[in-house]
Amino acid sequence: MSIYRRVGRYLRPHRARFVLALSLVALSAVLEIGKPWPLKIVVDEVLGGKPLALPWARSLDSEALLAAACLGLLALQGTLALLGVYLNRLTIGIGQRMVSDLRAQLLAHLQRMSLGFFGRRPSQDLVYRVAFDTYAVQSMAMNGLFPFVTAVVLLVGMTVVMIRMNPLLAGIFLAVAPLLFLTIRTVGRRITSLATEQRETESRFLSETQRGVGAIQVVQAFTAEARERERVMDASSRALGSAFRLYVFETSYSGIVNVLIALGTAGVLYAGGRLALKGTLSAGDIIVFVTYLASLYGPINSISQTMGLIQGSAAGARRVFEILDAEPEVKDAPNARPLAAVRGEVRFEDVGFAYGAGDARAFSLEGVSFEAPAGALVALVGPTGAGKSTLVSLLPRFYDPVHGCVRLDGADLRELQVRALRATIGIVPQSPVLFPATLEENIRYGRPDATPEEVQHAAELAGVLQFVATLPQGMATPVGPEGQALSQGQMQRITIARALLKDPRILILDEPTSALDAETEAFVMRGIERAMKGRTTFVIAHRLSTVRRADILLVLETGHLVEQGTYESLRRAGGLFQRLHEAQFLLTPDAVAEGAS
Ligand SMILES: Nc1ncnc2c1ncn2[C@@H]1O[C@H](COP(=O)(O)OP(=O)(O)OP(=O)(O)O)[C@@H](O)[C@H]1O
Numbered sequence: 170m171s172i173y174r175r176v177g178r179y180l181r182p183h184r185a186r187f188v189l190a191l192s193l194v195a196l197s198a199v200l201e202i203g204k205p206w207p208l209k210i211v212v213d214e215v216l217g218g219k220p221l222a223l224p225w226a227r228s229l230d231s232e233a234l235l236a237a238a239c240l241g242l243l244a245l246q247g248t249l250a251l252l253g254v255y256l257n258r259l260t261i262g263i264g265q266r267m268v269s270d271l272r273a274q275l276l277a278h279l280q281r282m283s284l285g286f287f288g289r290r291p292s293q294d295l296v297y298r299v300a301f302d303t304y305a306v307q308s309m310a311m312n313g314l315f316p317f318v319t320a321v322v323l324l325v326g327m328t329v330v331m332i333r334m335n336p337l338l339a340g341i342f343l344a345v346a347p348l349l350f351l352t353i354r355t356v357g358r359r360i361t362s363l364a365t366e367q368r369e370t371e372s373r374f375l376s377e378t379q380r381g382v383g384a385i386q387v388v389q390a391f392t393a394e395a396r397e398r399e400r401v402m403d404a405s406s407r408a409l410g411s412a413f414r415l416y417v418f419e420t421s422y423s424g425i426v427n428v429l430i431a432l433g434t435a436g437v438l439y440a441g442g443r444l445a446l447k448g449t450l451s452a453g454d455i456i457v458f459v460t461y462l463a464s465l466y467g468p469i470n471s472i473s474q475t476m477g478l479i480q481g482s483a484a485g486a487r488r489v490f491e492i493l494d495a496e497p498e499v500k501d502a503p504n505a506r507p508l509a510a511v512r513g514e515v516r517f518e519d520v521g522f523a524y525g526a527g528d529a530r531a532f533s534l535e536g537v538s539f540e541a542p543a544g545a546l547v548a549l550v551g552p553t554g555a556g557k558s559t560l561v562s563l564l565p566r567f568y569d570p571v572h573g574c575v576r577l578d579g580a581d582l583r584e585l586q587v588r589a590l591r592a593t594i595g596i597v598p599q600s601p602v603l604f605p606a607t608l609e610e611n612i613r614y615g616r617p618d619a620t621p622e623e624v625q626h627a628a629e630l631a632g633v634l635q636f637v638a639t640l641p642q643g644m645a646t647p648v649g650p651e652g653q654a655l656s657q658g659q660m661q662r663i664t665i666a667r668a669l670l671k672d673p674r675i676l677i678l679d680e681p682t683s684a685l686d687a688e689t690e691a692f693v694m695r696g697i698e699r700a701m702k703g704r705t706t707f708v709i710a711h712r713l714s715t716v717r718r719a720d721i722l723l724v725l726e727t728g729h730l731v732e733q734g735t736y737e738s739l740r741r742a743g744g745l746f747q748r749l750h751e752a753q754f755l756l757t758p759d760a761v762a763e764g765a766s
């Protein structure tokens with residue numbers, strides 16, 4: 170389907186208003202054609218004393234005719250002005266509705282996309298597509314189409330009138346038209362590619378700037394300001410460069426068009442002048458020709474700009490459709506079913522997973538099989554990069570396994586509705602994500618309809634209340650980039666409270682307490698255990714104190730599940746866990762004390 174037909178589909182819901190706008194556009198073009206006629210009547214009939222061509226006006230004397238012509242002129246301009254205002258409101262209204270529809274669709278689509286998709290694209294680029302590229306449908310349909318229709322009606326109408334007045338003059342003008350269109354066609358293509366390039370470099374510059382500002386702490390710590398500036402400015406000059414090329418090209422383009430227009434005007438003026446001298450044309454006819462000439466080239470110019478505009482917008486529309494056409498990797502199967510009561514038994518069967526695509530991709534998980542009974546506390550341990558976070562991200566189907574399958578209560582996750590599945594899972598991600606909102610709102614995000622008591626309870630279990638007491642505004646303290654700065658451990662506890670408030674059947678904790686001291690950690694873990702009694706919990710942890718409590722331990726190493734069992738069975742099994750265990754023995758005195766007890 171062509172890009173134009175596709176944009177046209179967004180017009181469909183507004184077709185009634187669109188047809189109205191279109192007819193009004195045509196009407197105002199016709200009025201525009203009538204503009205020189207009052208003047209012609211005055212010059213030829215009132216001043217020139219020529220017999221009137223219009224039968225209804227024969228009864229009028231000269232003065233009345235003069236007054237009628239002047240009033241007619243005023244009425245014409247007045248109607249055109251009113252029509253103009255109304256049309257603008259109408260067309261902008263339609264255009265904005267289209268943008269709004271497209272944005273809603275694009276956002277909904279983006280939200281369905283898998284994490285893999287977001288991993289491959291800078292978020293700034295996606296933001297640009299949602300915020301700016303969506304205007305393309307408005308400018309294509311409204312700023313492009315309507316001037317185009319006006320221009321065509323004007324051109325055809327004027328040409329018809331001119332041919333009836335003097336075919337030769339009309340012929341001269343029409344000879345220039347193909348030249349103009351040729352210029353438009355060839356140059357238009359180049360403008361499209363320049364406009365695409367400009368959008369892309371602009372979007373890249375935005376994400377570079379975002380990167381530089383977002384990581385300011387690292388930049389300052391490593392005194393990388395100069396390097397960072399160079400990178401951002403490099404992207405900036407690239408973006409400015411392509412904007413410059415586009416601008417220069419566009420203006421030289423209008424320059425060429427104007428010269429062609431002048432060529433036609435000169436020709437018509439010359440021939441028309443000679444005819445008038447011979448007496449073949451009346452003074453009023455010349456006025457009509459001159460007026461038309463002045464406005465005749467307007468529409469052609471507008472068509473030429475319209476083409477550039479439509480082609481430029483098409484670039485934006487394509488960037489939007491590119492996202493809409495991307496299929497979410499994780500989505501509901503056609504026969505996906507909702508979840509009945511969830512027990513929370515999780516089984517991995519020979520699961521293999523790789524982030525990338527293609528044959529050369531490295532598998533982050535291979536041949537992982539285990540079974541976690543409903544209600545179990547499962548601890549995942551293993552060196553960094555072993556695949557712990559990857560493993561738990563398969564549970565809410567952030568990704569699907571490449572082979573093997575993950576089952577919940579015996580059902581392959583791919584048979585379940587994604588939303589229903591995710592509704593039963595609470596997650597505390599490895600790096601805490603807080604929204605710029607109050608502490609309470611951040612916790613409430615887990616379940617917006619929770620009562621204040623429930624929020625309070627979740628906060629208490631997660632150890633949030635401990636530090637909230639020290640904040641003057643308490644739970645109403647704004648956090649995030651513009652609010653109260655929080656420590657890593659405080660943020661972790663808020664995200665834990667958020668997950669607990671959701672009251673999930675399955676809880677996933679990715680190093681939830683890594684930033685907490687041993688005492689606070691023990692407190693928070695006790696809260697989590699209390700909240701999760703009888704529910705399945707996956708916890709990734711390095712601390713022995715957490716690991717020891719687990720019903721099952723899964724030991725991962727470079728994507729393989731190398732050991733599984735209870736703490737007691739693994740600590741002397743002579744495998745990786747024993748090595749990790751002993752290493753921690755030596756490092757942390759409290760672990761020694763715990764190990765000895
Ligand atoms: N989004 C991603 N895209 C591509 N590869 C990834 C992605 N996330 C992780 N990996 C790769 O998958 C492997 C496992 O990573 P994972 O994050 O699961 O490790 P981990 O055991 O959680 O480590 P850590 O203890 O440091 O959190 C690593 O080799 C990593 O490079």
Ligand SMILES: [Mg+2]
Nearest residue numbers: 557558559599
């Ligand atoms: Mg991890």
